[in-house]
Amino acid sequence: DAKTTQPPSMDCAEGRAANLPCNHSTISGNEYVYWYRQIHSQGPQYIIHGLKNNETNEMASLIITEDRKSSTLILPHATLRDTAVYYCIVRVAGAAGNKLTFGGGTRVLVKP
Amino acid sequence: DGGITQSPKYLFRKEGQNVTLSCEQNLNHDAMYWYRQDPGQGLRLIYYSQIVNDFQKGDIAEGYSVSREKKESFPLTVTSAQKNPTAFYLCASSVPGQGARDTQYFGPGTRLTVL
Numbered sequence: 001d002a003k004t005t006q007p008p009s010m011d012c013a014e015g016r017a018a019n020l021p022c023n024h025s026t027i028s029g030n031e032y033v034y035w036y037r038q039i040h041s042q043g044p045q046y047i048i049h050g051l052k053n054n055e056t057n058e059m060a061s062l063i064i065t066e067d068r069k070s071s072t073l074i075l076p077h078a079t080l081r082d083t084a085v086y087y088c089i090v091r092v093a094g095a096a097g098n099k100l101t102f103g104g105g106t107r108v109l110v111k112p
Numbered sequence: 113d114g115g116i117t118q119s120p121k122y123l124f125r126k127e128g129q130n131v132t133l134s135c136e137q138n139l140n141h142d143a144m145y146w147y148r149q150d151p152g153q154g155l156r157l158i159y160y161s162q163i164v165n166d167f168q169k170g171d172i173a174e175g176y177s178v179s180r181e182k183k184e185s186f187p188l189t190v191t192s193a194q195k196n197p198t199a200f201y202l203c204a205s206s207v208p209g210q211g212a213r214d215t216q217y218f219g220p221g222t223r224l225t226v227l
Contacts, residue, residue, distance in 0.1 A: 034215075043116075043202050043218030044155070087154070099145070099170060100204075100216055102154030 004088045009107040012082075018075040020106055022088030025069045030092050033064060035073045036100070037084040044087065044102075047073065078110045115139065116219035118203050123224045125197075133188045133222045135203035144186035145204040145216065148172060155202060161186055190224065197226045 005023040012018040024033065035047040048055055048062045050071070055062045061074040075082055085105040116137045125131045135144065143162045147155040157170030161180040175194025180186055186205075190197045200223050204216040 041200070041221070041223070043204075043221050046215050046217060049215065099157040099160065100147075100155060104154065 004090055004103055006086075006088050006103065006106045008104060009109070011109050011111055012075075012078045014080060014110055014112050015077055018078045018082065018108060018110070020073040020075075020086050020088075020108065021070065022073070023070045024088070024090045027068050027090050028092075031090045032092070033062065033068075033071050034089040034091065034100070035060070035062065035086065036089065036102075037082075037086045038105075039081075039084045044100075047086075078108075080110050080112065082108065083110045084108060116203060116205055116217060118201075118219040118222050120222060121220065123222055125224070125226050127226055128192045130192060131190050131197075131224065133190065133201055133203075133224070135186045135188065135219060136184055137186075137203075137205045137219075138184060139205055139217065140183070141205035141207050141217075142183070143206045144180070145206075146170075146176070146178065146186070146188045147202045147204065149200040149202060149221075158188065158201075197224060199224060 032049050032051050034049040036044040038044045048057055048060050050062045050064055064071045085107050087102050087105040119134045145160045146158040148158055149155050156172050158176050159167055159170050159178045161167035164180055164183050167178050167180050175191055177189045200221050202221045203219045206216045
């Protein structure tokens with residue numbers, strides 16, 4: 001699975017959009033971009049995933065660049081409950097074993 | 113409610129004792145996984161099972177054992193051979209072979225402390 005690079009931390013104001021970048025310059029054509037988040041002392045929570053096209057669900061939007069070498073997770077209106085570590089993961093979907101390789105992630109602190 | 117449960121949330125054991133962590137899911141998922149997380153670190157895969165009565169070693173299987181006798185259950189035993197067992201243990205499940213829908217869903221975790 002391709003490696004990802006994320007900033008170690010970022011702050012965000014409550015009610016504002018939070019834009020979380022992720023670089024995955026070695027991504028392969030059959031690898032998807034997944035985002036999870038982990039609130040302190042809880043299990044990771046799936047947020048969204050995508051292959052080439054931009055995706056949106058009730059939690060967030062995922063913007064993938066045309067060359068697929070980077071992506072941005074957007075939390076449209078951050079709340080205090082969005083404070084968590086956010087992980088960007090690149091992997092082949094459906095592969096045997098199919099582990100999730102978590103890097104360091106971005107520690108997001110939403111401030112009032 | 114459908115989901116994954118892990119019990120207990122906190123577990124304390126003396127060094128040299130085996131301990132079994134429970135993981136149950138009612139999502140009808142075929143695949144289940146065990147990960148370990150150390151403070152400030154990402155997750156590392158211990159074991160996974162894609163179907164009942166079958167399981168495979170992950171990246172750090174030494175000192176651990178699992179069984180998969182039922183689809184809903186995937187218990188993890190931390191044996192005395194595991195040199196540094198104190199960690200946060202996470203169980204996950206998914207429906208394999210579903211392409212991009214092969215999303216892993218996690219339980220709340222068990223924090224094991226060996227004294």
